[in-house]
Amino acid sequence: MNAPFFKFGLFGDNVSLIVAFLIGIGFGFFLERAGFGSARKLTAQFYLTDLTVFKVMFTAIITAMLGLFYLGWMGLVDLSLVYLTPTHLVPQIVGGFLLGAGFVVGGYCPGTACVAASTGKMDALINLLGIILGIVVFGELFPWVEGFYYATPMGQVTLPQLLNLSYGLVVFLVALMAIGAFAGATWVEKRMAARKGGQPS
């Protein structure tokens, strides 16, 4: 098996768009299944009453991380051909704070807003219009923020490279950390439910 298939020329640009549509369907389907078409379900994460966002997101990360690690280890996927976004640390930290603040103010993140809008939520549609306006503002201000946008470049760098540890060890530690955090998340949910006088779920 020569994977990633697209990078080995198994199909061209036009077919890749069909693949994109099909992968998008899977993505949207599972986001909605998880309850991420609901702003109150999503934002409950930030009031600690329902940590589904954390559980779903980290289960997805662990699944894809382990899958890719094993496929790479067996020589089935050339990991050097999987695109890694270059790190620009400070703008990404600032962008993270802005996006997190926007998430809890608006009730959705960009992907979940699409799913919520497709299931009839008008607030999600307005949220998407806000995102579009934000991008216009960023685009129009780009000549002035360009210096900051490219600040603190670290190149394409992974945690194993940064920490000088083996890929397998970091994968193992992240998976271990996630399992501990899942148990912690369930404990927090029960505590919050008990404290506010509700029945523990």
Place this chain on the structure above:
Amino acid sequence: MQADVQPLTAEQVGAHTHHAVPRAPQPYTNPYLAGFGLGLVLLASFVIMGRGLGASGAFSSLVAFGADAVAPEHTRANAFYAEYLGDHTRHPLMDWLVFEVVGVFAGGFLSGILAGRVRMGIERGPSTTNRMRLMYAFAGGGLMGIGAKLARGCTSGQAMTGGALLNVGSWAFMMCVFAGAYAVAYFVRRQWQ
């Protein structure tokens, strides 16, 4: 208010979206099962395409396309828009993320309709108004648009995709998303209560 302290069920969320249809929505999938499904979709994207998922990038293509239609000279002189317009050999909307996001709408609708969760409405807590909720939704979207572009991706393209690839910038971004949301949550709690 007891309902608000427990993990929300699909029924409770449905109860606060108006114009309810008679059919009761089905409960949400177990979070670990849904996360596993999401992880397999992400893995499939890595294996088939050599790239991960995304969302905000599609809207950047849309914005660049719109700006180019309105003011082509202004748009093409801007390095940010130019990146999304490419070399003009392809239509800017013939883009991988644009097609993926169209799929996200379709997949979300498919899951919603199968579970009886598609209903028109504005989701909010009982003690706020629709107008306030929509203003918050718009303002939050604006903040996310700017944040996602500064970070080179959103929760999909950076946190999930980069998270699985152990990308340093993605992990820093992800922690700051949670930190930013927790820092602001208290001040906007009334729209959900």
